[in-house]
Amino acid sequence: MPQGAGVTAFAGTRLIARGAPLDVALAVKAALEGGESASVLVFDDRDARPVEFDLRGRPADVAARLAADAAWQSQTEESAQAQPDEPDAETPRGRGRPKLGVVAREVTLLPRHWDWLAEQPGGASVVLRRLVESARHASESKDRVRASREAVHRFMTAMAGNLPGYEEALRALYAGERTRFEAWSVDWPEDVRNYVRELARDAFA
Structure with a gap:
Protein backbone atom coordinates (compact mmCIF):
# COMPACT_ATOMS: atom_id res chain seq x y z
CA MET A 1 0.00 0.00 0.00
CA PRO A 2 1.41 3.41 -0.95
CA GLN A 3 2.61 5.60 1.86
CA GLY A 4 -0.07 8.06 2.98
CA ALA A 5 -3.02 5.86 2.07
CA GLY A 6 -5.37 5.70 5.06
CA VAL A 7 -7.08 2.54 6.25
CA THR A 8 -9.93 1.76 8.63
CA ALA A 9 -10.33 -1.32 10.83
CA PHE A 10 -13.58 -2.80 12.11
CA ALA A 11 -14.09 -5.45 14.76
CA GLY A 12 -17.49 -6.76 13.88
CA THR A 13 -19.45 -3.58 13.21
CA ARG A 14 -17.32 -1.41 15.53
CA LEU A 15 -14.66 0.89 14.15
CA ILE A 16 -11.56 0.22 16.23
CA ALA A 17 -8.80 2.10 14.41
CA ARG A 18 -8.29 4.50 11.58
CA GLY A 19 -5.28 6.23 10.10
CA ALA A 20 -1.92 5.32 8.60
CA PRO A 21 -1.46 1.61 7.83
CA LEU A 22 1.21 1.07 10.49
CA ASP A 23 -0.83 2.76 13.21
CA VAL A 24 -3.90 0.72 12.33
CA ALA A 25 -1.91 -2.52 12.06
CA LEU A 26 -0.48 -2.03 15.54
CA ALA A 27 -3.91 -1.13 16.93
CA VAL A 28 -5.39 -4.29 15.41
CA LYS A 29 -2.52 -6.35 16.78
CA ALA A 30 -3.08 -4.91 20.25
CA ALA A 31 -6.82 -5.55 20.03
CA LEU A 32 -6.39 -9.17 18.99
CA GLU A 33 -3.75 -9.82 21.63
CA GLY A 34 -6.07 -8.17 24.14
CA GLY A 35 -8.77 -10.74 23.48
CA GLU A 36 -10.88 -9.15 20.76
CA SER A 37 -13.25 -11.91 19.68
CA ALA A 38 -15.09 -10.24 16.81
CA SER A 39 -13.89 -10.69 13.25
CA VAL A 40 -11.53 -7.89 12.28
CA LEU A 41 -11.63 -6.42 8.77
CA VAL A 42 -9.48 -3.58 7.45
CA PHE A 43 -10.40 -1.43 4.45
CA ASP A 44 -8.45 0.95 2.24
CA ASP A 45 -10.15 4.34 2.60
CA ARG A 46 -9.64 5.14 -1.08
CA ASP A 47 -11.68 2.30 -2.56
CA ALA A 48 -12.80 0.06 0.35
CA ARG A 49 -10.65 -2.81 -0.83
CA PRO A 50 -9.74 -5.22 1.97
CA VAL A 51 -6.28 -4.85 3.48
CA GLU A 52 -4.37 -7.66 5.16
CA PHE A 53 -1.56 -7.20 7.65
CA ASP A 54 1.04 -9.71 8.74
CA LEU A 55 0.92 -9.18 12.49
CA ARG A 56 3.42 -11.83 13.55
CA GLY A 57 6.21 -10.93 15.91
CA ARG A 58 6.97 -7.68 17.67
CA PRO A 59 5.65 -4.26 16.61
CA ALA A 60 9.06 -3.59 15.05
CA ASP A 61 8.66 -6.72 12.91
CA VAL A 62 5.23 -5.56 11.72
CA ALA A 63 6.63 -2.12 10.90
CA ALA A 64 9.56 -3.58 8.95
CA ARG A 65 7.31 -5.80 6.84
CA LEU A 66 4.93 -2.93 6.09
CA ALA A 67 7.82 -0.69 5.06
CA ALA A 68 9.20 -3.41 2.79
CA ASP A 69 5.77 -4.06 1.24
CA ALA A 70 5.22 -0.35 0.62
CA ALA A 71 8.65 0.02 -1.00
CA TRP A 72 8.10 -3.03 -3.21
CA GLN A 73 4.66 -1.86 -4.34
CA SER A 74 5.89 1.63 -5.05
CA GLN A 75 8.76 0.27 -7.13
CA THR A 76 6.43 -2.09 -8.99
CA GLU A 77 3.97 0.70 -9.83
CA GLU A 78 6.77 2.97 -11.01
CA SER A 79 8.15 0.21 -13.25
CA ALA A 80 4.72 -0.51 -14.69
CA GLN A 81 4.10 3.15 -15.46
CA ALA A 82 7.57 3.87 -16.82
CA GLN A 83 7.68 4.39 -20.56
CA PRO A 84 10.73 5.29 -22.63
CA ASP A 85 10.67 8.91 -23.65
CA GLU A 86 10.50 9.18 -27.43
CA PRO A 87 10.31 12.26 -29.58
CA ASP A 88 7.00 13.14 -31.18
CA ALA A 89 6.92 11.47 -34.57
CA GLU A 90 5.73 14.71 -36.18
CA THR A 91 8.00 17.06 -34.28
CA PRO A 92 11.63 15.90 -34.27
CA ARG A 93 13.53 16.86 -31.17
CA GLY A 94 16.21 19.40 -31.93
CA ARG A 95 19.50 19.96 -30.15
CA GLY A 96 18.94 21.09 -26.59
CA ARG A 97 15.17 20.53 -26.70
CA PRO A 98 14.05 18.73 -23.54
CA LYS A 99 12.21 15.43 -23.77
CA LEU A 100 8.49 15.90 -23.18
CA GLY A 101 7.64 12.34 -22.19
CA VAL A 102 5.65 11.68 -25.36
CA VAL A 103 5.38 8.08 -26.47
CA ALA A 104 5.12 7.03 -30.11
CA ARG A 105 2.51 4.32 -30.64
CA GLU A 106 0.44 3.16 -33.56
CA VAL A 107 -3.00 4.72 -34.00
CA THR A 108 -5.45 3.18 -36.46
CA LEU A 109 -8.06 5.51 -37.98
CA LEU A 110 -10.34 5.52 -40.97
Missing part, protein backbone atom coordinates in the same frame (compact mmCIF):
# COMPACT_ATOMS: atom_id res chain seq x y z
CA PRO A 111 -9.23 7.54 -44.02
CA ARG A 112 -11.79 10.27 -43.33
CA HIS A 113 -10.35 10.65 -39.83
CA TRP A 114 -6.84 11.12 -41.19
CA ASP A 115 -8.18 13.60 -43.76
CA TRP A 116 -9.82 15.63 -41.01
CA LEU A 117 -6.70 15.55 -38.82
CA ALA A 118 -4.57 16.70 -41.74
CA GLU A 119 -6.70 19.84 -42.03
CA GLN A 120 -6.26 20.80 -38.37
CA PRO A 121 -3.56 23.24 -37.24
CA GLY A 122 -0.68 21.72 -35.33
CA GLY A 123 -0.70 18.29 -36.89
CA ALA A 124 -2.35 15.01 -35.95
CA SER A 125 -0.44 14.46 -32.69
CA VAL A 126 -1.34 17.86 -31.29
CA VAL A 127 -5.00 17.44 -32.19
CA LEU A 128 -5.21 13.92 -30.79
CA ARG A 129 -3.62 14.99 -27.50
CA ARG A 130 -6.07 17.87 -27.25
CA LEU A 131 -9.03 15.55 -27.92
CA VAL A 132 -7.84 13.04 -25.33
CA GLU A 133 -7.44 15.73 -22.68
CA SER A 134 -10.90 17.10 -23.46
CA ALA A 135 -12.43 13.63 -23.13
CA ARG A 136 -10.58 13.05 -19.86
CA HIS A 137 -11.94 16.25 -18.35
CA ALA A 138 -15.46 15.50 -19.58
CA SER A 139 -15.46 12.06 -17.94
CA GLU A 140 -13.93 13.03 -14.59
CA SER A 141 -17.27 13.54 -12.87
CA LYS A 142 -18.67 10.24 -14.14
CA ASP A 143 -15.48 8.46 -13.13
CA ARG A 144 -15.74 9.82 -9.58
CA VAL A 145 -19.36 8.67 -9.30
CA ARG A 146 -18.51 5.22 -10.62
CA ALA A 147 -15.50 4.80 -8.32
CA SER A 148 -17.50 5.95 -5.29
CA ARG A 149 -20.34 3.53 -6.05
CA GLU A 150 -17.95 0.66 -6.52
CA ALA A 151 -16.30 1.41 -3.16
CA VAL A 152 -19.68 1.60 -1.40
CA HIS A 153 -20.83 -1.65 -3.00
CA ARG A 154 -17.59 -3.37 -2.01
CA PHE A 155 -17.85 -2.24 1.62
CA MET A 156 -21.57 -2.98 1.87
CA THR A 157 -21.05 -6.50 0.57
CA ALA A 158 -18.46 -7.15 3.27
CA MET A 159 -20.10 -5.36 6.18
CA ALA A 160 -23.80 -4.85 5.53
CA GLY A 161 -24.89 -7.83 3.47
CA ASN A 162 -26.94 -9.25 6.35
CA LEU A 163 -28.29 -5.93 7.60
CA PRO A 164 -31.92 -4.89 7.00
CA GLY A 165 -32.37 -2.68 3.97
CA TYR A 166 -29.16 -3.84 2.29
CA GLU A 167 -30.70 -4.65 -1.09
CA GLU A 168 -32.90 -1.55 -1.08
CA ALA A 169 -29.94 0.67 -0.20
CA LEU A 170 -27.91 -0.91 -2.98
CA ARG A 171 -30.66 -0.24 -5.52
CA ALA A 172 -30.92 3.36 -4.32
CA LEU A 173 -27.14 3.72 -4.66
CA TYR A 174 -27.12 2.77 -8.33
CA ALA A 175 -30.28 4.76 -8.99
CA GLY A 176 -28.51 7.85 -7.66
CA GLU A 177 -31.11 8.43 -4.94
CA ARG A 178 -29.25 9.69 -1.90
CA THR A 179 -32.34 10.24 0.28
CA ARG A 180 -33.55 6.67 -0.20
CA PHE A 181 -30.03 5.32 0.30
CA GLU A 182 -29.67 7.10 3.62
CA ALA A 183 -33.18 6.13 4.71
CA TRP A 184 -32.52 2.42 4.18
CA SER A 185 -29.18 2.60 6.01
CA VAL A 186 -30.28 4.78 8.92
CA ASP A 187 -30.75 1.83 11.30
CA TRP A 188 -27.40 0.22 10.56
CA PRO A 189 -24.73 0.18 13.30
CA GLU A 190 -23.42 3.72 13.68
CA ASP A 191 -19.83 3.09 12.61
CA VAL A 192 -20.88 1.11 9.53
CA ARG A 193 -23.48 3.71 8.58
CA ASN A 194 -21.08 6.63 8.96
CA TYR A 195 -18.30 4.97 7.00
CA VAL A 196 -20.53 3.88 4.14
CA ARG A 197 -21.93 7.38 3.85
CA GLU A 198 -18.42 8.78 3.74
CA LEU A 199 -17.55 6.40 0.93
CA ALA A 200 -20.71 7.53 -0.87
CA ARG A 201 -19.83 11.23 -0.81
CA ASP A 202 -19.33 11.27 -4.61
CA ALA A 203 -21.82 8.53 -5.50
CA PHE A 204 -24.77 10.84 -6.06
CA ALA A 205 -23.14 13.70 -7.96
Whole structure:
Protein backbone atom coordinates (compact mmCIF):
# COMPACT_ATOMS: atom_id res chain seq x y z
CA MET A 1 0.00 0.00 0.00
CA PRO A 2 1.41 3.41 -0.95
CA GLN A 3 2.61 5.60 1.86
CA GLY A 4 -0.07 8.06 2.98
CA ALA A 5 -3.02 5.86 2.07
CA GLY A 6 -5.37 5.70 5.06
CA VAL A 7 -7.08 2.54 6.25
CA THR A 8 -9.93 1.76 8.63
CA ALA A 9 -10.33 -1.32 10.83
CA PHE A 10 -13.58 -2.80 12.11
CA ALA A 11 -14.09 -5.45 14.76
CA GLY A 12 -17.49 -6.76 13.88
CA THR A 13 -19.45 -3.58 13.21
CA ARG A 14 -17.32 -1.41 15.53
CA LEU A 15 -14.66 0.89 14.15
CA ILE A 16 -11.56 0.22 16.23
CA ALA A 17 -8.80 2.10 14.41
CA ARG A 18 -8.29 4.50 11.58
CA GLY A 19 -5.28 6.23 10.10
CA ALA A 20 -1.92 5.32 8.60
CA PRO A 21 -1.46 1.61 7.83
CA LEU A 22 1.21 1.07 10.49
CA ASP A 23 -0.83 2.76 13.21
CA VAL A 24 -3.90 0.72 12.33
CA ALA A 25 -1.91 -2.52 12.06
CA LEU A 26 -0.48 -2.03 15.54
CA ALA A 27 -3.91 -1.13 16.93
CA VAL A 28 -5.39 -4.29 15.41
CA LYS A 29 -2.52 -6.35 16.78
CA ALA A 30 -3.08 -4.91 20.25
CA ALA A 31 -6.82 -5.55 20.03
CA LEU A 32 -6.39 -9.17 18.99
CA GLU A 33 -3.75 -9.82 21.63
CA GLY A 34 -6.07 -8.17 24.14
CA GLY A 35 -8.77 -10.74 23.48
CA GLU A 36 -10.88 -9.15 20.76
CA SER A 37 -13.25 -11.91 19.68
CA ALA A 38 -15.09 -10.24 16.81
CA SER A 39 -13.89 -10.69 13.25
CA VAL A 40 -11.53 -7.89 12.28
CA LEU A 41 -11.63 -6.42 8.77
CA VAL A 42 -9.48 -3.58 7.45
CA PHE A 43 -10.40 -1.43 4.45
CA ASP A 44 -8.45 0.95 2.24
CA ASP A 45 -10.15 4.34 2.60
CA ARG A 46 -9.64 5.14 -1.08
CA ASP A 47 -11.68 2.30 -2.56
CA ALA A 48 -12.80 0.06 0.35
CA ARG A 49 -10.65 -2.81 -0.83
CA PRO A 50 -9.74 -5.22 1.97
CA VAL A 51 -6.28 -4.85 3.48
CA GLU A 52 -4.37 -7.66 5.16
CA PHE A 53 -1.56 -7.20 7.65
CA ASP A 54 1.04 -9.71 8.74
CA LEU A 55 0.92 -9.18 12.49
CA ARG A 56 3.42 -11.83 13.55
CA GLY A 57 6.21 -10.93 15.91
CA ARG A 58 6.97 -7.68 17.67
CA PRO A 59 5.65 -4.26 16.61
CA ALA A 60 9.06 -3.59 15.05
CA ASP A 61 8.66 -6.72 12.91
CA VAL A 62 5.23 -5.56 11.72
CA ALA A 63 6.63 -2.12 10.90
CA ALA A 64 9.56 -3.58 8.95
CA ARG A 65 7.31 -5.80 6.84
CA LEU A 66 4.93 -2.93 6.09
CA ALA A 67 7.82 -0.69 5.06
CA ALA A 68 9.20 -3.41 2.79
CA ASP A 69 5.77 -4.06 1.24
CA ALA A 70 5.22 -0.35 0.62
CA ALA A 71 8.65 0.02 -1.00
CA TRP A 72 8.10 -3.03 -3.21
CA GLN A 73 4.66 -1.86 -4.34
CA SER A 74 5.89 1.63 -5.05
CA GLN A 75 8.76 0.27 -7.13
CA THR A 76 6.43 -2.09 -8.99
CA GLU A 77 3.97 0.70 -9.83
CA GLU A 78 6.77 2.97 -11.01
CA SER A 79 8.15 0.21 -13.25
CA ALA A 80 4.72 -0.51 -14.69
CA GLN A 81 4.10 3.15 -15.46
CA ALA A 82 7.57 3.87 -16.82
CA GLN A 83 7.68 4.39 -20.56
CA PRO A 84 10.73 5.29 -22.63
CA ASP A 85 10.67 8.91 -23.65
CA GLU A 86 10.50 9.18 -27.43
CA PRO A 87 10.31 12.26 -29.58
CA ASP A 88 7.00 13.14 -31.18
CA ALA A 89 6.92 11.47 -34.57
CA GLU A 90 5.73 14.71 -36.18
CA THR A 91 8.00 17.06 -34.28
CA PRO A 92 11.63 15.90 -34.27
CA ARG A 93 13.53 16.86 -31.17
CA GLY A 94 16.21 19.40 -31.93
CA ARG A 95 19.50 19.96 -30.15
CA GLY A 96 18.94 21.09 -26.59
CA ARG A 97 15.17 20.53 -26.70
CA PRO A 98 14.05 18.73 -23.54
CA LYS A 99 12.21 15.43 -23.77
CA LEU A 100 8.49 15.90 -23.18
CA GLY A 101 7.64 12.34 -22.19
CA VAL A 102 5.65 11.68 -25.36
CA VAL A 103 5.38 8.08 -26.47
CA ALA A 104 5.12 7.03 -30.11
CA ARG A 105 2.51 4.32 -30.64
CA GLU A 106 0.44 3.16 -33.56
CA VAL A 107 -3.00 4.72 -34.00
CA THR A 108 -5.45 3.18 -36.46
CA LEU A 109 -8.06 5.51 -37.98
CA LEU A 110 -10.34 5.52 -40.97
CA PRO A 111 -9.23 7.54 -44.02
CA ARG A 112 -11.79 10.27 -43.33
CA HIS A 113 -10.35 10.65 -39.83
CA TRP A 114 -6.84 11.12 -41.19
CA ASP A 115 -8.18 13.60 -43.76
CA TRP A 116 -9.82 15.63 -41.01
CA LEU A 117 -6.70 15.55 -38.82
CA ALA A 118 -4.57 16.70 -41.74
CA GLU A 119 -6.70 19.84 -42.03
CA GLN A 120 -6.26 20.80 -38.37
CA PRO A 121 -3.56 23.24 -37.24
CA GLY A 122 -0.68 21.72 -35.33
CA GLY A 123 -0.70 18.29 -36.89
CA ALA A 124 -2.35 15.01 -35.95
CA SER A 125 -0.44 14.46 -32.69
CA VAL A 126 -1.34 17.86 -31.29
CA VAL A 127 -5.00 17.44 -32.19
CA LEU A 128 -5.21 13.92 -30.79
CA ARG A 129 -3.62 14.99 -27.50
CA ARG A 130 -6.07 17.87 -27.25
CA LEU A 131 -9.03 15.55 -27.92
CA VAL A 132 -7.84 13.04 -25.33
CA GLU A 133 -7.44 15.73 -22.68
CA SER A 134 -10.90 17.10 -23.46
CA ALA A 135 -12.43 13.63 -23.13
CA ARG A 136 -10.58 13.05 -19.86
CA HIS A 137 -11.94 16.25 -18.35
CA ALA A 138 -15.46 15.50 -19.58
CA SER A 139 -15.46 12.06 -17.94
CA GLU A 140 -13.93 13.03 -14.59
CA SER A 141 -17.27 13.54 -12.87
CA LYS A 142 -18.67 10.24 -14.14
CA ASP A 143 -15.48 8.46 -13.13
CA ARG A 144 -15.74 9.82 -9.58
CA VAL A 145 -19.36 8.67 -9.30
CA ARG A 146 -18.51 5.22 -10.62
CA ALA A 147 -15.50 4.80 -8.32
CA SER A 148 -17.50 5.95 -5.29
CA ARG A 149 -20.34 3.53 -6.05
CA GLU A 150 -17.95 0.66 -6.52
CA ALA A 151 -16.30 1.41 -3.16
CA VAL A 152 -19.68 1.60 -1.40
CA HIS A 153 -20.83 -1.65 -3.00
CA ARG A 154 -17.59 -3.37 -2.01
CA PHE A 155 -17.85 -2.24 1.62
CA MET A 156 -21.57 -2.98 1.87
CA THR A 157 -21.05 -6.50 0.57
CA ALA A 158 -18.46 -7.15 3.27
CA MET A 159 -20.10 -5.36 6.18
CA ALA A 160 -23.80 -4.85 5.53
CA GLY A 161 -24.89 -7.83 3.47
CA ASN A 162 -26.94 -9.25 6.35
CA LEU A 163 -28.29 -5.93 7.60
CA PRO A 164 -31.92 -4.89 7.00
CA GLY A 165 -32.37 -2.68 3.97
CA TYR A 166 -29.16 -3.84 2.29
CA GLU A 167 -30.70 -4.65 -1.09
CA GLU A 168 -32.90 -1.55 -1.08
CA ALA A 169 -29.94 0.67 -0.20
CA LEU A 170 -27.91 -0.91 -2.98
CA ARG A 171 -30.66 -0.24 -5.52
CA ALA A 172 -30.92 3.36 -4.32
CA LEU A 173 -27.14 3.72 -4.66
CA TYR A 174 -27.12 2.77 -8.33
CA ALA A 175 -30.28 4.76 -8.99
CA GLY A 176 -28.51 7.85 -7.66
CA GLU A 177 -31.11 8.43 -4.94
CA ARG A 178 -29.25 9.69 -1.90
CA THR A 179 -32.34 10.24 0.28
CA ARG A 180 -33.55 6.67 -0.20
CA PHE A 181 -30.03 5.32 0.30
CA GLU A 182 -29.67 7.10 3.62
CA ALA A 183 -33.18 6.13 4.71
CA TRP A 184 -32.52 2.42 4.18
CA SER A 185 -29.18 2.60 6.01
CA VAL A 186 -30.28 4.78 8.92
CA ASP A 187 -30.75 1.83 11.30
CA TRP A 188 -27.40 0.22 10.56
CA PRO A 189 -24.73 0.18 13.30
CA GLU A 190 -23.42 3.72 13.68
CA ASP A 191 -19.83 3.09 12.61
CA VAL A 192 -20.88 1.11 9.53
CA ARG A 193 -23.48 3.71 8.58
CA ASN A 194 -21.08 6.63 8.96
CA TYR A 195 -18.30 4.97 7.00
CA VAL A 196 -20.53 3.88 4.14
CA ARG A 197 -21.93 7.38 3.85
CA GLU A 198 -18.42 8.78 3.74
CA LEU A 199 -17.55 6.40 0.93
CA ALA A 200 -20.71 7.53 -0.87
CA ARG A 201 -19.83 11.23 -0.81
CA ASP A 202 -19.33 11.27 -4.61
CA ALA A 203 -21.82 8.53 -5.50
CA PHE A 204 -24.77 10.84 -6.06
CA ALA A 205 -23.14 13.70 -7.96
